[in-house]
Amino acid sequence: MTTATTAISVSGLVKSFGRTRALDGLDLHVGTGEVHGFLGPNGAGKSTTIRVLLGLLRADTGQATVLGGDPWRDAVQLHRRLAYVPGDVELWPNLTGGEAIDLLSRLRGGLDKSRRDELIERFDLDPTKKGRTYSKGNRQKVAIVAALASDAELLLLDEPTAGLDPLMEVIFQDVILQARAAGKTVLLSSHILAQVEKLCDRVSIVRLGQVVQSGTLSEMRHLTRTAIEAETERPVTGLESLPGVHDVQHADGRVRFAVDGAHLDGAMRKLLESGVRSLLSHPPTLEELMLRHYGDVLGANGANGATRAGADGAKPVPETSATSAVSATSEASDSSEAQR
Amino acid sequence: MSAATATKTAIPPSGGGLSRESHPLAGTGTLLRFNLRRDRVRLPVWIGALFLGTLSTLSSTVSQYPEAEDRRSAAGSLDSPAGLAMTGPGHYLDDYNYGSMLSHQMLGFMAVLVGLMSVLIVARHTRTEEETGRAELVRATVVGRHAHLTAALVTAALANLALGLLIAVGVGGQGTEGVNWGGSLLYGAVHTMAGLVFAAVAAITVQISQYARGASGMALAVIGVAYALRAAGDVGNGVLSWLSPIGWAQRTYPYVDDRWWPVLLGLALAAVATVVAYRLSTLRDVGGSLRATRLGSPVASAALTRPIGFALRLHRGMLAGFGAGLLLMGVMYGSILGDAEEMIEDVDELREAVEKIGGATIAESFASTVMIVIAVVAAVYVVMATLRPQSEETAGRAEPLLATGLSRTCWVASHLAVAMGGGVAILFLTGLGFGISGAVATGDGGLFLDLLIAPLAYAPALWVTAGITVTLFGWLPRITAVAWIVPVYAFLVGYLGQILDFPDWLNNLSPFGHVAKLPAEAMEWTPALILTALAAALVALGLAGFRRRDLETK
Structure with a gap:
């Protein structure tokens, strides 16, 4: 855990606002050069974490290190090496977008003029308009351009594309991939799961001020069940008795089941014995990973998918492989394993 | 348009006529109640402070100048350019009883404070609402084009009426020598008049500036100019005072001459300014101003x-x-x-x-x-x-x-x-x-x-x-x-x-x-x-x- 390989290291962070405990012992590790997804619903503590990392808020207890420095004590020195995009950008009503970009990037310590112009061009931003005339999406663009136009090592992005149109979303992803290729570290808080799946090397899921799961997407998938649907020459027998296999159903010469990542190998051998004609394997989507941690919240609110996710393991017939993965992973043992 | 269409509520929307829902004042009542609810602490504090300030000034005057001789010497010391610039026209000094002392020393100052209260009320319920985007949310419901401005002006008018009434009753009820009911009624009415004038001024400035801060600043500048004009006029030959609503307020001479007609002058000005404000408001967009936003520099200067x-x-x-x-x-x-x-x-x-x-x-x-x-x-x-x-x-x-x-x-x-x-x-x-x-x-x-x-x-x-x-x-x-x-x-x-x-x-x-x-x-x-x-x-x-x-x- 030296500073050369760790860009952000946070442990046991606690922050309360009056009686609300926004962060409740949060741990987070972001390696240098990685794009780290920061997921969680509204109010989970993502923005608070980022503001602590920026030294805008002071944590009650816990350790935080950013680029080898203390985010509160060394705020100004660190800010020269990082850039920030808030989720809700407020601009000065009588300053133009171009002026705001120059102001923010020069105060950060430098502006790459050609990079700035290129970004303005790519994001199709009119820099001559006054702050108050910009729409929400255009205000976000101003902050994104300002953050990327200066040569920062670390980008802290708090739902940066909220309000951007899908075309701009594509450009944003492209720009972030460029930043990753240039060796920059990115902490990306987002609700857009497709964005996170495409961009992020590792992901941390926050809930109620704590990180409940952290790892690479493939690691996370490994910890979860994969849904399998196969058509075999002969009926498959004995699958039910294999360890780690759940929800087995037979219909029309097809078999459907969910299998724990660690026992995939055994289940596949069993299938092969019966002669596989076709095979569909469906790794859990990020959405399913998220639902797994929030299923009970949705269930309490009476949401549809959550009733299944929160079920006690009795086996309603899964309509799709996706739901089976969700319902199968609701047991407590699994999540504690995932927390490591 | 207003009186005729207000009665046509029975016509369904498909009938083509203006239903109550499409009336420019639709929703004013609701907004007014909403304003009063939001200001349920603010307005009583303002009104209470101004009212108590008046009463305590009156009682301290009585205890400080018990004899007619004391009052005459006070009149003598105020009969200087500095004294008149700080208080009001010299005509009050001719009969310096407790009532005329109160009017002379307090009216100019109170007119400024009442004006400040009115300007802040109007700006808060119009331009601040637009600036924060809340007006947009409200205007998207069944709320007419003029509802916001009307509700804000009525809020200010109610506050000023309450203050005027309270002061008239409170001061008149003291039974102080020289403070009669007729003069007290006029003294209270003058406060209401000053408040209405500056509320109407604010109704105009909130159409001009896109920002509540700028709009109230402009209206406060008008109050400042009005005060400066009366100060200059009262020291000089009085002509400049007649250009100022605060000058009119002081020239009603409560407890001295009890002139009511300058109050009517003020009410007429308030009415004209209100009409202008409504006209101007139809010339602009919600959230916009009378001046179009210009483009600016694409880059920042060093x-x-x-x-x-x-x-x-x-x-x-x-x-x-x-x-x-x-x-x-x-x-x-x-x-x-x-x-x-x-x-x-x-x-x-x-x-x-x-x-x-x-x-x-x-x-x-x-x-x-x-x-x-x-x-x-x-x-x-x-x-x-x-x-x-x-x-x-x-x-x-x-x-x-x-x-x-x-x-x-x-x-x-x-x-x-x-x-x-x-x-x-x-x-x-x-x-x-x-x-x-x-x-x-x-x-x-x-x-x-x-x-x-x-x-x-x-x-x-x-x-x-x-x-x-x-x-x-x-x-x-x-x-x-x-x-x-x-x-x-x-x-x-x-x-x-x-x-x-x-x-x-x-x-x-x-x-x-x-x-x-x-x-x-x-x-x-x-x-x-x-x-x-x-x-x-x-x-x-x-x-x-x-x-x-x-x-x-x-």
Whole structure:
């Protein structure tokens, strides 16, 4: 855990606002050069974490290190090496977008003029308009351009594309991939799961001020069940008795089941014995990973998918492989394993 | 359109006629109740404070001037240019009973406060709503085009009616000698009239400026000009006073002549201004202004991207406004100096009053007396400017700035530099106007330098004001409004205290009470240096507080 390989290291962070405990012992590790997804619903503590990392808020207890420095004590020195995009950008009503970009990037310590112009061009931003005339999406663009136009090592992005149109979303992803290729570290808080799946090397899921799961997407998938649907020459027998296999159903010469990542190998051998004609394997989507941690919240609110996710393991017939993965992973043992 | 269509509520929307839902005033009643609910603390506090202020002034007058002889001597001491500029027209002095004393000394001052209340009510319920985007949300429901403005004006009118009624009943019910019911009714009505006029003025300015701050600033400038006109008119031949609604208010002469017709003049002006406001509001978009937003520079100048340059850019509008306003005020006060000189030649008794300040000419003593007004207006600027970082913070605009290489100290210090330096610049401009017009009016070139320098003596008091404000901002950001006590208190004891003869210790509580009264007195450096050191300590304290607290985030 030296500073050369760790860009952000946070442990046991606690922050309360009056009686609300926004962060409740949060741990987070972001390696240098990685794009780290920061997921969680509204109010989970993502923005608070980022503001602590920026030294805008002071944590009650816990350790935080950013680029080898203390985010509160060394705020100004660190800010020269990082850039920030808030989720809700407020601009000065009588300053133009171009002026705001120059102001923010020069105060950060430098502006790459050609990079700035290129970004303005790519994001199709009119820099001559006054702050108050910009729409929400255009205000976000101003902050994104300002953050990327200066040569920062670390980008802290708090739902940066909220309000951007899908075309701009594509450009944003492209720009972030460029930043990753240039060796920059990115902490990306987002609700857009497709964005996170495409961009992020590792992901941390926050809930109620704590990180409940952290790892690479493939690691996370490994910890979860994969849904399998196969058509075999002969009926498959004995699958039910294999360890780690759940929800087995037979219909029309097809078999459907969910299998724990660690026992995939055994289940596949069993299938092969019966002669596989076709095979569909469906790794859990990020959405399913998220639902797994929030299923009970949705269930309490009476949401549809959550009733299944929160079920006690009795086996309603899964309509799709996706739901089976969700319902199968609701047991407590699994999540504690995932927390490591 | 309104009366005819309001009755056609039975026509279904498909019928083609204007249903109640599409009436321009639809929803006004609901909005009015909503306004009153939002202001359920604010309005009673305003009205209660103004009402109690009036009653306590009346009772303190009674205890301070028990005999007719005392009142005559009070009239004598106010019968000077400085006295008349600070109070009202000299006609009141002819029969100086408790009623006419109250009207003479309080009406001009109360008209300003009632105007301030009305302007803030109207701006708050119209332009602030648009600026924050809340109006958009409300206007998307069944709410007519004119509902917001109407509800705001009715809110202001109700507040002013309540205040007028309360004052009429409260003052009339005291049974004080010389305070009869007829005069009290007029005295209360004059307050309502002044409030309605300035509410209507604010209804116009909120159409012009896109920002509530700018709109109220413009309306407050109108109040300031109205006050300055009446002050100049009352010292001179009275013509200028007739250009000012505050002058009309004072020329009703409650308890002296009980003239009602100037009240009608005020109501007519309020009606005309209201009609203009409605016309202007139809010419613009929701959230927009009468002036189209222009495009600006695509790149920032080098100066803008330095902290101090950026702070100046944010402050420049307000600084220019206050600078221009005080320059005019200086010119206005300077122009009265000539009258002052003439007056002393005519009236022997005045020499006595002047000798209270000792060794100074009448022009110098007059200048010293009005200097506190200039200092208080500059202090209002200093408090507003020092609170600017807080409005940036709560609007969420400080967050991206402080996430750059800009330190917290540097950010607040840049705003403080503009506030404290700007305050001094404003004092200088006032002195310039005062000096030039004073020297011209009296024909005494030597006065120019004296009057130019005199306001600057208040600079250390302004810095202490900024220090108190920034200390609140650093340590107790929720109650920064407390900083307003400084200029309000300075005005009460410094200005009214001169009329009402407050004890010295009250004056010593204000930083402004320790400033040498130039040009009548000589400069005293010790208190100035102590105030400066105190200001520096307060600034350091405030910055330390801001460095250690959480940033307020959205």
